[in-house]
Amino acid sequence: MTPKNSDRFIVAYNRIDKSLVKLTGMPNHFSFSRRIDKAKEKNALIRHYEEELREFGSLRNAIIHNRTGLNYAIAEPHDVIVEMIEMIEKKLSNPMTVKDLFSRKVHTLQAKESLATGLKMVREKKFNQIPIYQKGRFIGLITANGIMNWLADQKHEDISREIPTLYDVYNHEKRKNTYRFVKSTLSVYEAEEFFKKSILRGNRLEALLITEHGGKDEKLIGIITPLDLLKLD
Template identity: 50%
Template sequence: MKNSERYIIAFNRIDAAMKKMCHSTNMPFFKLIDCARRHNAVVRRYEHDLREFAELRNAIVHDRTEQAYVIAEPHHQVVQKIEQIARKITKPVTVGQLFRRKVVTLQANDSLLIGLRLIREQKFNQFPLYDRQHFIGMITAMGITYWLSDRMTEGMPKGKIPKLRDVHQHEKRKKSYRFVRQNMPIYEAVEIFQKGVTSGNRIEALLITENGREKEKLLGIVTPMDIVRAHK
């Protein structure tokens, strides 16, 4: 198959996917981009490329002088790139596919020693905290540090080991997480972290459940570092 044929096939897959997003059957491609970018993080990520792809597609399809002749035969790397983007748009990798795993959780009545042991042995720096099945928030290494700082000034009763419920009260940022659905495309997760940084409300963890609801079973967790490793 010629590169131009592969290119048109990939382009048409993107075109069909965006028409489905926009519930349209005849919208021009450039308008489709404007529409689809409001719904799809991959389109937003590759908007510039998609506009350039449209120009090349027009050269291939509209400017040829006969059926077997094309004015522009795309370079192999260009074909690979449009095919890759077509896959990302039509079959996006989800957070559930990449980060579904057993998550270590702690209970509100667990002692601080349990959390400290996990930090030391597992190198974790944050844990979901529950009161039985009810989600309370995240216990972080920084929150424990804040708790310790307060105790150093107030004085800690000898022999008394606090519960994690008490330590959680010292978390300065109690909303540094978000629950997300397991079929969320990975590029949407990337955008959540990026928007958190630019808005000054940094997100430290995305908690994965089936439909992104707090009361559902926790299926996985994503941190900014997980995203960095996944894109290496």
């Protein structure tokens, strides 16, 4: 027998409620709404779906408190509502991390390598940011803006005579703190918030650099740009 939408909704709701209890440590007598208030302080996914979760709380009350029989619910949620609450429950139970989605081989270059080498990588790999290193130490990101700034500061005869290194170009980056190292277990919603908050602060991030524990001296295992997050559902 196919379960009714109201039954599927309540099952997903109860699972979310248990997850909120685990997140907050709040006793059972606290309301679903109060648990959302507490959980959103710690969990980016709860913040992301706060409005929907509060609406689910109201719908749950309508289903439970207005039930007039064992097999009759006065409110039967639409399919789209049931699918949404089940989707949120799944994401909350099995949070997607940046390592899950963005772990990949990261192409880096040495600061002493030439701009020509960097431009070749940009052309072949379609990159907008290039992490550069010097003697195993992370230096920073070469960006399209940095390359344009370098070009703007050169005289025509200097461009044809000199072969600049990537470090030369990096010195023309107007904003050098345009990246942040993050740990591999960071949720994708927390990653999204980093980019949003950087814009609000007026210091837009170009990339999040993923290492196992978030340390800059660790091996890069992934990179996230704002464009990457726009491709997510």
